[in-house]
Amino acid sequence: MAKLTKTEIAHVARLAKLKITSAETDKFQKQLSKVLDYFNELDEVDTSDQEPTSQTTGLKNVFRTDEIRTSGCLSQEETLSGTDRTKNGYFVVDAVLENKDL
Amino acid sequence: MDIPLTIKETQVGLKKKKFSAVELVDGYLKNIAKSDKDINSFVTVTEEVAYAQAKKADRLILDYGDKAFEDYPLLGVTVAHKDLFLTKGIRTTAGAKLLESYVPAYSATVVEKLENAGCIMLGKTNCDAWAHGSSGENSDFGPTKNPWNKKYVPGGSSSGSAAALAANMTLIATGTDTGSSVRLPASFCNLVGLKPTYGAVSRYGVIAMASSLDTVGCFGRTVDDVENIFTAIRGGDGKDSTVKTAEWQKPKAKMKLGIPKEYFIKGTDQELEKSILAAIEIYRKNGVLIKEVSLPLTKYAISAYYIIAPAEISSNLSRYDGIRYGNLRNSFADEAKRRIMLGTYVLSSGYYDAYYLKAMKVRSKIIQNFEKVFQEVDVLVAPVSPTPPFKLGEKIQDPLKMYLADIFTVPANLAGIPGLAVPCGFTDKGLSLGFQLMGPRFSENTLFALAKLFEKATNYKPKVANL
Numbered sequence: 001m002a003k004l005t006k007t008e009i010a011h012v013a014r015l016a017k018l019k020i021t022s023a024e025t026d027k028f029q030k031q032l033s034k035v036l037d038y039f040n041e042l043d044e045v046d047t048s049d050q051e052p053t054s055q056t057t058g059l060k061n062v063f064r065t066d067e068i069r070t071s072g073c074l075s076q077e078e079t080l081s082g083t084d085r086t087k088n089g090y091f092v093v094d095a096v097l098e099n100k101d102l
Numbered sequence: 103m104d105i106p107l108t109i110k111e112t113q114v115g116l117k118k119k120k121f122s123a124v125e126l127v128d129g130y131l132k133n134i135a136k137s138d139k140d141i142n143s144f145v146t147v148t149e150e151v152a153y154a155q156a157k158k159a160d161r162l163i164l165d166y167g168d169k170a171f172e173d174y175p176l177l178g179v180t181v182a183h184k185d186l187f188l189t190k191g192i193r194t195t196a197g198a199k200l201l202e203s204y205v206p207a208y209s210a211t212v213v214e215k216l217e218n219a220g221c222i223m224l225g226k227t228n229c230d231a232w233a234h235g236s237s238g239e240n241s242d243f244g245p246t247k248n249p250w251n252k253k254y255v256p257g258g259s260s261s262g263s264a265a266a267l268a269a270n271m272t273l274i275a276t277g278t279d280t281g282s283s284v285r286l287p288a289s290f291c292n293l294v295g296l297k298p299t300y301g302a303v304s305r306y307g308v309i310a311m312a313s314s315l316d317t318v319g320c321f322g323r324t325v326d327d328v329e330n331i332f333t334a335i336r337g338g339d340g341k342d343s344t345v346k347t348a349e350w351q352k353p354k355a356k357m358k359l360g361i362p363k364e365y366f367i368k369g370t371d372q373e374l375e376k377s378i379l380a381a382i383e384i385y386r387k388n389g390v391l392i393k394e395v396s397l398p399l400t401k402y403a404i405s406a407y408y409i410i411a412p413a414e415i416s417s418n419l420s421r422y423d424g425i426r427y428g429n430l431r432n433s434f435a436d437e438a439k440r441r442i443m444l445g446t447y448v449l450s451s452g453y454y455d456a457y458y459l460k461a462m463k464v465r466s467k468i469i470q471n472f473e474k475v476f477q478e479v480d481v482l483v484a485p486v487s488p489t490p491p492f493k494l495g496e497k498i499q500d501p502l503k504m505y506l507a508d509i510f511t512v513p514a515n516l517a518g519i520p521g522l523a524v525p526c527g528f529t530d531k532g533l534s535l536g537f538q539l540m541g542p543r544f545s546e547n548t549l550f551a552l553a554k555l556f557e558k559a560t561n562y563k564p565k566v567a568n569l
Contacts, residue, residue, distance in 0.1 A: 009443070016416060016446040017423075018439055019432055027436075031501050032444055038502055039405045039457065045464050052462030053469060055314045055344070056518030056543075057301040062343035072341060078207035082427025093425050 003033045105129045105270055107564040109179055109327045112273060116159075116178045117168055123156035123178045123222060130180055130224055134271045137569040141269050142246045143262035145185045146193050147225040152180070155222040162220075174220030176334055182272040184263050185226040186233055187213050188307040196309045197259075198231040199242040200422055200433040210307025211339045212276060212318055219334040224272050227262030232419065232438050233283055233311045235259045236507040239498045240437045247494065248290060249567035250534055254491040257290030259283040260321070264291040267321050270566040274331055275321045279521075280311045281407055282487070282511035284319035288523035289486035289536030292565065294328045294553065295321050297511075298336065299348075299543045300518035306341035312414035313344075315407075315515045323564035325524070325553040332546060348544045353551035358391040360479030364400035365510055371489045377535045378485055381526050384559050385483070390552070393479055397471045400513060402464055407512035408505055409448050409461035416445030440501060465516050472517045472542075481552055482540045485510050486523050490533040514540050522549040524556060 009029050013020045020028065076089055085092040103121055106112045115121050121129075131149060138144055159178045162170040171177050185195050188206035195201045209217075217223070230240035238246040238261025246261040248254040249269040256265040260277030264287030267275055277284040279297035288295025296319045303318040310316060320335065322328040338345035361382060366375060386392050419442055424430035434442070448457035475482065487507050497504040514521040522539045529535060539549045556562070 004447070008447070012443045012446045012450065015450065016420070016442045017431055018434065018442060020439065024436075024439075028440060028443060031440060032447070034502050035408065035444065035505070036447075039409060042402060042405050042460055042464055045399070045402055045467065047460060047463035047467065050463040050466045052459055053465040054462060056469070057344055057346050059301070059344065059346055064340065074207050079426075081207055082204060083425065085425075091425055 003036050004029055103129055107566060108324050109176070109273065109330055112178055113171055116163055117171065123159040124153065126178065126180065127152045127156045127222060130271055133269065137269055138271060140247065140252065141249055141265050142244050143227055143265040143269065143271060144182065144225045145195055145197070145228050145243050145262070148192055148223055151192070152222055152224050159220060159222060175330065176216065177220030179221050180224050180273045181216055181221040182224050182227045182263055182266045182275040183213060184229050184260050184275070184277050186229060186278055186309045187276055189213055189226065192226065194226065195243070196232050197229040197241040197243060198438070199435065200429045202429065204427050208307060211304040211341060212335045213307065215335050227266055227275060229261055230259035231435055232309070233259040233278055233280060234437045234441055236282055236286055236504055237497065239494065240435070242435050245494060248491055249569060250292065251532060253493055254533060255290065255494055257287035257491065260287050263321055264288055264293055267291065267293050267323060268567050269569055274327060277319050277321055278308060278311070279317050279319045279515065280315045281411060281515050282508040284321065285486050285511050285521055285523040285538055286507065288321055290491040290534055292525040292534035292536070293321050293323060294325050294525065295319060295523040296328050296332055297514060297521045298332065298546060299520045301344045301346040302336050302544065304339045304342040304345050306339055310418040312411040313418065314414060315411060325550055325557055329550045350547055351542065351545040353548045354480060356391070357481065357552060358393060358479040359385055360393050360395040360475055360482045362395050362397045362400065362475070362482055362484055364397050365484035369488055370485060373529045374485055374490055374535055377526050378483070378537045381537055381556060382483060384556060388555055388559050395475045395478055397475055399464065399468045399471045403468055403513040403516055404506060404509050406461040406464040406468065407508070407516060409457050410465065412441040412445035413449050413458050414445070416442045416449065468513055469517045472519060476542045480541065481548060484538055484540065486536050486538045487511070490529050490535060519543055520546050520549060522553055524553045
């Protein structure tokens with residue numbers, strides 16, 4: 001079994017911006033490997049002549065007229081209502097780049 | 103007062119002034135106060151809104167009499183919304199700690215449509231966090247219990263919506279069905295539950311799980327009720343571009359019902375299978391043609407689903423960054439983490455072709471299976487799940503075992519076709535039994551007609567659990 005390695009678990013967690021503990025790594029490694037193992041049954045299905053399906057409506061290029069719809073717009077106040085971390089009408093975010101002396 | 107169990111009885115009572123809408127709200131809130139500490143079907147009870155809307159309903163009835171019910175087809179009908187539906191000014195959690203204090207600035211289209219049809223909102227119902235689960239046990243606000251037997255799960259993920267109906271805490275409820283989440287709880291709580299055709303109902307303002315599979319559905323105690331709710335919520339709003347305006351199929355005079363042999367397999371609970379075979383016999387006796395058919399790819403649907411759904415989940419849940427609203431990503435609980443990681447993995451470089459692309463191709467074959475079968479028969483009848491409700495705690499430690507509870511429901515989501523869960527009695531131990539009808543896209547009216555035929559033939563009477 002153990003198809004997923006601990007390194008892969010850590011890699012995937014990093015890609016998904018999840019912080020997981022080493023106990024969680026062990027648990028998820030076991031559980032997710034078992035699930036991935038189950039997926040192997042799909043190898044039995046011949047899909048060589050198949051196109052993939054990503055949606056089932058058959059709709060393509062749904063357009064609407066290019067106009068401002070005020071009914072679907074939130075005010076600045078409403079937009080900011082979900083957090084206390086605002087400044088001058090903006091969201092406050094953590095710095096992405098660190099300040100390094102060159 | 104005795105609370106009526108159907109929309110029709112409720113509205114007749116209101117018209118005849120047997121009770122007022124305010125008195126109805128009194129009754130439901132009393133039931134919630136009495137039993138919901140134990141059942142845990144509500145995350146938020148919206149008492150103030152309920153009384154305001156009830157007073158408005160009473161005023162309309164006073165001013166316009168019976169005509170009020172023509173303008174507001176669901177006037178006086180109490181509704182509980184799965185906590186995945188945004189409600190302006192009312193906390194919406196998705197059953198997740200990450201959104202424990204999130205108050206939306208707008209409402210979902212379905213919430214607005216039901217309000218405009220005259221509904222009275224009683225509150226927001228518990229569910230598996232982010233709708234990830236088949237039992238209700240993945241809620242970050244504690245599991246919901248099955249009102250028919252509190253040692254058992256009510257089915258998920260729309261667990262609180264179904265339990266609230268079974269416990270007589272609301273008349274109708276909304277839910278979402280991405281893999282099983284309306285049909286399974288409906289079946290486990292002895293209710294009628296509709297998973298509509300993909301694209302039949304707007305999902306605007308409903309917290310997304312897996313966007314190519316998500317549908318907005320509903321619960322009632324009779325087929326009539328569910329049909330009435332569906333009539334009120336279906337159709338586009340210009341805000342969800344997956345909504346399709348289609349021609350609704352009309353039920354035929356002589357219908358052909360297919361029994362897909364792959365849904366009647368070893369390991370299916372004997373009592374459940376017997377009850378479904380008895381239902382099929384009732385259809386036969388009532389002039390419906392019965393034919394055995396085959397959907398050979400059924401077995402593979404669960405794998406395809408648990409690749410495609412987590413892939414889309416990992417993408418949809420990436421928006422929860424804790425910056426604009428909600429808590430930080432470290433407040434995701436285990437099941438969300440598992441699905442985000444699984445989805446990220448099957449989409450990641452080197453595995454995309456082997457898992458995600460393969461699953462999307464298998465999905466094509468599953469759709470072709472259904473298309474072929476619907477040339478032979480009008481509707482399919484099958485179990486909703488391989489077993490009646492299972493015990494709380496029985497599957498929660500083993501994710502794969504939990505996923506397999508969805509084996510008979512996920513094919514309809516992959517194919518985008520409608521499914522209707524219909525109650526068909528109880529086990530000897532008093533656990534709920536049910537079956538599902540599945541038809542081609544936009545065949546909801548045919549499903550309703552067949553389900554009503556069953557209700558009529560069995561002299562079905564809606565019931566609620568004695569708590």
